[in-house]
Amino acid sequence: xxxxxxxxTFIENVQPLVDNGLYPIKREPGDTVHITADIxxxxxxxxxxxxxxRASGRQKWNSVRMECTNPGLDFWEAEFTVEQIGFYEYNLIxxxxxxxxxxxxxxxxxxxxxxxxxxxxxxxxLAARFKAWLQPSDASYLKDQLxxxxxxxxxxxxxxxxxxxxxxxxxxxNPDPETLVESPMYKVRVDRVKARFAxxxxxxxxxxxxxxxxxxxxxxxxxxxxxIAGMGFxxxxxxxxxxVGYQKRKGPNNSLICGPNDPGCPYSIGNEHGGHDAVxxxxxxxxxxxxxxxxxAEYGIExxxxxxxxxxxxxxxxxxxxxxxxxxxxxxxxxxxxxxxxYEDIYPINFESDKYKEIYDEMLRLFCFxxxxxxxxxxxxxxxxxxxxxWQWVIAETQKxxxxxxxxxxxxxxxxxxxxxxxxxxxQSYSYFTWRNKKQEIMDYFKELTxxxxxxxxxxxxxxxxxxxxxYFLQTGGRAGYQIRAVLATTLSTVYGMFQGFELCEGIxxxxxxxxxxxxxxxxxHRDWNAPGNIVELIAKLNRIRKENPALQEYDNxxxxxxxxxxxxxxxxxxxxxxxxxxxxxxxxxxxCSTVYVPIDKFGIAPDQSYQVHDLLTDNRYWxxxxxxxxxxNPEVGVAHVFLIKK
Numbered sequence: 070x071x072x073x074x075x076x077x078t079f080i081e082n083v084q085p086l087v088d089n090g091l092y093p094i095k096r097e098p099g100d101t102v103h104i105t106a107d108i109x110x111x112x113x114x115x116x117x118x119x120x121x122x123r124a125s126g127r128q129k130w131n132s133v134r135m136e137c138t139n140p141g142l143d144f145w146e147a148e149f150t151v152e153q154i155g156f157y158e159y160n161l162i163x164x165x166x167x168x169x170x171x172x173x174x175x176x177x178x179x180x181x182x183x184x185x186x187x188x189x190x191x192x193x194x195l196a197a198r199f200k201a202w203l204q205p206s207d208a209s210y211l212k213d214q215l216x217x218x219x220x221x222x223x224x225x226x227x228x229x230x231x232x233x234x235x236x237x238x239x240x241x242x243n244p245d246p247e248t249l250v251e252s253p254m255y256k257v258r259v260d261r262v263k264a265r266f267a268x269x270x271x272x273x274x275x276x277x278x279x280x281x282x283x284x285x286x287x288x289x290x291x292x293x294x295x296x297i298a299g300m301g302f303x304x305x306x307x308x309x310x311x312x313v314g315y316q317k318r319k320g321p322n323n324s325l326i327c328g329p330n331d332p333g334c335p336y337s338i339g340n341e342h343g344g345h346d347a348v349x350x351x352x353x354x355x356x357x358x359x360x361x362x363x364x365x366a367e368y369g370i371e372x373x374x375x376x377x378x379x380x381x382x383x384x385x386x387x388x389x390x391x392x393x394x395x396x397x398x399x400x401x402x403x404x405x406x407x408x409x410x411x412y413e414d415i416y417p418i419n420f421e422s423d424k425y426k427e428i429y430d431e432m433l434r435l436f437c438f439x440x441x442x443x444x445x446x447x448x449x450x451x452x453x454x455x456x457x458x459x460w461q462w463v464i465a466e467t468q469k470x471x472x473x474x475x476x477x478x479x480x481x482x483x484x485x486x487x488x489x490x491x492x493x494x495x496x497q498s499y500s501y502f503t504w505r506n507k508k509q510e511i512m513d514y515f516k517e518l519t520x521x522x523x524x525x526x527x528x529x530x531x532x533x534x535x536x537x538x539x540x541y542f543l544q545t546g547g548r549a550g551y552q553i554r555a556v557l558a559t560t561l562s563t564v565y566g567m568f569q570g571f572e573l574c575e576g577i578x579x580x581x582x583x584x585x586x587x588x589x590x591x592x593x594x595h596r597d598w599n600a601p602g603n604i605v606e607l608i609a610k611l612n613r614i615r616k617e618n619p620a621l622q623e624y625d626n627x628x629x630x631x632x633x634x635x636x637x638x639x640x641x642x643x644x645x646x647x648x649x650x651x652x653x654x655x656x657x658x659x660x661x662c663s664t665v666y667v668p669i670d671k672f673g674i675a676p677d678q679s680y681q682v683h684d685l686l687t688d689n690r691y692w693x694x695x696x697x698x699x700x701x702x703n704p705e706v707g708v709a710h711v712f713l714i715k716k
Contacts (some may be wrong), residue, residue: 075165075245075247075248076248076250077110077111077112077114077165077248078108078109078110078116078118078163078164078165078248078250079107079108079109079110079163079250080106080107080108080118080161080163080250080251080252081106081107081108082105082106082107083104083105083106083161083252083255084104084105084106084521085102085103085104085521085522085525086255086522086525087492087522087525087526088492090253090255090256091492092256092492092493092526093156093255093256093257093258093526094255094256094257094258094525094526095257095258095259095260095264095496095525095526095528096151096257096258096259096260097151097259097260097261097262097264097265098151098152098153098154098259098261098262099150099151099152099262100150100151100259101148101149101150101151102122102148102149102150102151102157102159102257103146103147103148104120104135104146104147104148104149104159104161105144105145105146106118106135106144106145106161106252107142107143107144107145108135108137108143108145108161108163109143110163110165114165114166114167114170115165115166115169115170115173116163116164116165116166117134117135117163117164117166117169117241117242117244118134118135118137118145118147118161118162118163118164119132119133119134119135119147119161119162119163120132120133120135120147120149120159120160120161120162121159121160121161121162122149122157122158122159123157123158123159124151124152124153124155124156124157125155125156125157125158125256126155131149133147133148133149134147134242135147135161151257151259153259154259154260154261154472154473155258155259155468155472156256156257156258156259157256157257157259158254158255158256158257159254159255159256159257160251160252160253160254160255161251161252162249162250162251162252163249163250164244164245164248164249164250165244165248166241166244167195167244167245167248168192168195168196168199168237168240168241169237169240169241171188171191171192171195172192172231172232172237174188175188175189175192175228175232176232179225179228185224185228186224189224189227189228189231192231193215193218193219193227193231196211196214196215196231196236196240197215198245199211199240199243199245200212202243202245202246203239203243204243207239207243210239211236211239211240214230214231214233214236217230218230218231258494260473260475260496261473261475263303263304263371263446263475264475264496264497264528264564265528265563265564265622265623265624266563266564266615266622267303267304267563267564268301268302268303268304268559268564268565268566268612268615269302269304269305269306269373269530269532269564269565269566269567270297270300270302270304270305270306270566270567270569271306271307271308271532271535271536271566271567271568271569272290272305272306272307272308272568272569273285273307273308273335273536273569273589273590273594274286274287274289274290274307274310274352275332275335275349275351275352275589275593276569276589276593276594276595276596277289277290277293278593278595279292280595281595282593282595283593283595284332284351284352284593285352285593286351286352286353286357287348287352287353287357287358287360287361288353288357288360288361290305290361291360291361291364291365293598294364294365294368294370295368296598297368297370298368298369298370299609300572300605300608300609300612301608301609301611301612301613301615301616302370302612303369303370303371304370304371304372304373304446304566305365305370305371305372305373306372306373306374306375306446306448306566307372307373307374307375308335308336308375308536308589308590309335309336309338309374309375309377309379310335310348310349310352310358310374311335311338311339311343311344311345311347311348311349312338312339312340312341312342312343312344312347312348312349312350313332313333313334313335313337313338313340313349313381314333314337314338314339314340314380314381314382314383314384314414315333315340315381315383316381316382316383316414317337317381317382317404317413317414318331318333318334318337318414319331319333319334319337319413319414319591320591321587321591321592322579322586322587322588322591323410323588323590323591324591325413331591331592332351332592332593333414333591334414334590334591335349335590336377336379336412336415336450336590337379337381337412337414337415338377338379338380338381338384339380339381339383339384339385339386339387340381340383340384341383343385344380344384344385344386345435346435346438346439355442358442359442359443362442362443362444363443366443371445371446372443372444372446373444373446373447373448373475373477374439374444374446374447374448375448375450376435376436376447376448376449376450377450377451378417378418378432378450378455379405379415379416379417379450380394380415380416380417380418381414381415381416382402382414382416384416386418387402387416390424390427392422392423392424393418393419393422393424393427393428394416394417394418394419394422395417395419395422402416403416403417404416404417405417417454420455420456420459421456429459429462429463432459432463433463433466433467436463436467436471436474437467437470437471440467440470440471440474445471445473445474445475446474446475446477447474447475447476447477448477448479449476449477449478449479449495450479451479451480452478452479452480452490452495453478453480453482453486453487453490457489457490457493460490460493460494460495461493461494464476464493464494464495465494475496475497476494476495476496476497477495477496477497477498477499477530478490478491478495478497478498478499479499480498480499481499481501481538487499487500487527488523488526488527491526491527491528492526496528497528497529497530497564498527498528498529498530499529499530499532500514500518500529500530500531501514502514502529502531502532502557502558502561502562503532503533503534503535503538503540504540506542506655507635507655508635508636508637508638508655509635511557511561511638511655512629512638515561515562515627515629516627516629518562519624519625519626519627520625521625524624524625528564528624529562529564530562530564530565530566531557531558531561531562531564531565531566532558532565532566532567532568533551533554533555533558533565533566533567533568533571534567534568534571534576535568536568536585536588536589536590537584537590538583538584539576539578539579539583539584539585540554540583541583542554542657543571543576544576544578544583546657546658547574547657547658548574548602548604549657549658549704549705549708550657551571551574551604552604552607552704552708552709553653553654553655553657553704553708553709555567555571555604555607555608555611556611556651556653556708556709556711557638557653559608559611559612559614559615559621560611560615560621560640560642560649560651560711561627561640562624563615563621563622563623563624564624567608569589569596570594570596572603572604572605572608573596573597573598573600573602573603574602574603574604575596575600607686610685610686611686611711614685614686614711618644618647618649618685618713619644619645619647620641620642620643620644620647620648620649621642621649622644623642623644626642626643626644627640627641627642628640628641628642628643628668630650630665630666630667630668631665631666632652632663632664632665632666632700633663633664633665634661634662634663636654636655636656636659636661636663637652637653637654637655637661637662637663637665637700637702638651638652638653638655639651639652639653639663639665639666641668643671643672647713648671648672648713648714649711649712649713649714650667650682650710650711650712650714651709651710651711651712652665652700652702652709652710652712653702653708653709654702654703654704654708654709656704657704657708658704659704660701660702660703660704661701661702662699662700662701662702663699663700664697664698664699665697665698665699665700666696666697667693667695667696667697667698668696669695669696672714672716673716674714674716676695676696677694677695678694678716679692679693679694680692680693680694680714680715680716681693681714681715681716682710682712682713682714682715683712683713683714683715684710684711684712685711685712685713686707686709686710686711687707687710
């Protein structure tokens, strides 16, 4: 009971937290973790609060004192900086500051000129108690100060010693251990900066050949690297490049009829040449792949791979581990289905098999195998159809060995599932951006994505298109539609991606569906990578603008500003003195104009002050005055302004 009698402080409403601390918040090296909490006690005595933190695995704890920034509401704040990849752990500590309370109360008597002799005696006795738990050097200093105070002849002289700021700070920072109240321990997951800021280019290696009718190779991709780097991409993402199965192989447009030269769907993985730890011999050898990884690095490009837990009927697992698969009553193995679609060429692994531990270990082996080959970024195909506990385990285990590994969840599914995957370990996540085209729905959605609590765990990787998704907006919006989506993807979020061909504004839809006709998924495609009407220059310029402006490299600094026209989207990002404003015409067919309302107070601009807005897309410069200004965007000329503010 003695201990509980002295626990007088309370810690509530700690922020930021994800599900009350069940999952870690996410940051990158150099980020600050800004902690807030409601901290209070019964009565009126002084209290103190600290944040204690360390990188996981380190013995030494660091601490930073919290400050009460709103005493009337008992609101406390502190922050610390994370510096290395991995996990940090921290908690909050509060306690009654008995000595500071004594100093505060006694000073009132001193200032009022009333007798405080008894208070001096209490102060000496109170301070003496601290010797029991102070470090030897601090205890020695306290002993000297107390001895010095007791030698003084007057209470006034004793008071000067007992109230000195150094002594008060020492005793405030070293409370009676029996008074400490601690919050639970919380965690921060620190990922490398590329988890937050990157530009992804997705392609099928087999569609990278220079000659029509040829099957592309890793060596062809090497020759394509200057072009990809020239557009400003720093992540090259491959769809599966493993051996492709023969049985039930699909023909063009997912046809059940497959010709002798049809390459099949690369998501049907495995044949006599190997499975998930092998490369398709039509693409080259493992040595060729390793050469590609090195060549890409020379251009500042990192490879990402599609990790699809799919097996063709020819996969070695079928012979080695037949009990990993689900069977029908007639003994045949179940293939994948997404009614009305059937994937006869894909056998899913059954994670509820009695051999699930073997499956877990094998998947971990595969992640570590490819990481050893230089692949540290994994796009996970349909993770929401596999056990969440598996992902939580395998991501954690992979990152123990490769802390810089990045995992992207390709989950176009229900919001709760997408958010849960992000909480339990996925570094990045796909989003509904593909289907957000109207002004209000874009604003509502991105406010949700970029503000707490979501921004503390969910990094949205915005894909303009994918091999599976050819959005209606692109189908109908023409070249201007592609430009609009490129501007939005590159400036609303800090990490985005596009599938090859987007830069060419290409695509023939399957009638009535958001799907590509003659998709790369089922055949080898040949493209003129410099075809007329392309938007390569725009994409390169947008990526360059992103790299040159720190404001566009921060995820959670997005703000929407007022524009009178519902077809004009106006928003901005700031980082220090770097202020970017983006104006986008959401209508790919008509010229749209609007008054836009610049938040000049945010930028330190006086109401009567002129300021320059530099359009980084066109290099045009305009002088504006005040908050209200006029914009006009003709989609045949330019769909957007990306303004840099200069005072």
